[in-house]
Amino acid sequence: MIKVFDPTIRALNQDxxxxxxxxxxxxxxxxxxxxxxxxxxxxxxxxAMREALDMQDGVKLETDDPEQFGSKGPEDVQxxxxxxxxxxxxxxxxxxxxxxxxxxxxxxQILYNASVESLRKKLGMLEYGITEGGGNK
Amino acid sequence: xxDFFSSMRVSATGLDAQMKRMNTVSSNIANAETPGYKRKxxxxxxxxxxxxxxxxxxxKMDESVQGVVVSDVHEDERPPKLVYKPDDPRANAxxxxxxxxxxxxxxxxxxxxxxxxxxxxxTAIGAATQxxxxxxxxxx
Numbered sequence: 001m002i003k004v005f006d007p008t009i010r011a012l013n014q015d016x017x018x019x020x021x022x023x024x025x026x027x028x029x030x031x032x033x034x035x036x037x038x039x040x041x042x043x044x045x046x047x048a049m050r051e052a053l054d055m056q057d058g059v060k061l062e063t064d065d066p067e068q069f070g071s072k073g074p075e076d077v078q079x080x081x082x083x084x085x086x087x088x089x090x091x092x093x094x095x096x097x098x099x100x101x102x103x104x105x106x107x108x109q110i111l112y113n114a115s116v117e118s119l120r121k122k123l124g125m126l127e128y129g130i131t132e133g134g135g136n137k
Numbered sequence: 138x139x140d141f142f143s144s145m146r147v148s149a150t151g152l153d154a155q156m157k158r159m160n161t162v163s164s165n166i167a168n169a170e171t172p173g174y175k176r177k178x179x180x181x182x183x184x185x186x187x188x189x190x191x192x193x194x195x196x197k198m199d200e201s202v203q204g205v206v207v208s209d210v211h212e213d214e215r216p217p218k219l220v221y222k223p224d225d226p227r228a229n230a231x232x233x234x235x236x237x238x239x240x241x242x243x244x245x246x247x248x249x250x251x252x253x254x255x256x257x258x259x260t261a262i263g264a265a266t267q268x269x270x271x272x273x274x275x276x277x
Contacts, residue, residue: 027144027261028202031151035181081201
């Protein structure tokens with residue numbers, strides 16, 4: 001099967017939706033910064049994404065069967081949401097560190113913007129090719 | 138469905154809860170000298186973010202994203218301050234009046250905490266808005 005979108009575009013696309021999910025989780029943590037007994041949640045997907053991209057480059061597996069191993073592309077990467085083990089429990093049992101959540105949110109926001117920018121460039125190049133270098137750009 | 142509106146809804150529950158907490162603090166400070174008043178405390182509980190019945194049905198959006206609600210406003214059970222005022226009509230047989238168990242310093246600290254949490258939620262909404270707008274640039 002020929003794919004119009006290369007792995008980079010698909011990885012960026014998935015990255016946007018995972019960062020969106022990360023933003024939701026962080027917003028939940030901030031909203032519950034004063035809730036007794038609430039445990040801070042953390043999201044991780046960077047490692048899985050890197051593995052998915054390495055698979056694309058290193059191991060070439062030609063198959064049409066999506067059930068077969070090696071068919072896992074960057075678009076299949078799922079976020080792992082878990083209780084943050086680094087959280088320090090306060091007297092009311094809450095483990096949210098407000099400053100850390102704000103920092104994580106900003107980092108996530110910057111990386112999201114970077115991904116949007118990269119995706120914009122990639123799509124622009126695709127459009128450039130489709131319109132044979134001209135087009136109404 | 139996970140989207141930025143989910144993030145905004147969750148932050149909005151945070152704003153609402155902090156506002157209610159601020160109200161109880163105001164009430165406590167206003168009544169710091171009212172005989173018989175008991176200090177009120179807002180109780181926060183995490184609640185799953187679910188917009189509609191459909192969300193509940195497919196339960197796709199798991200329990201990982203939670204908003205917050207003020208589930209109860211309960212009275213502080215600490216004993217009242219007894220002030221000796223034998224000429225006050227509310228004084229008991231020994232001449233003591235039950236003044237509120239409100240500690241103004243505690244209320245001030247609580248107020249600052251509520252204010253900071255409120256601001257953090259506003260910042261979170263701002264971040265979600267900025268990211269959603271950035272994504273719209275893809276269509277330009």
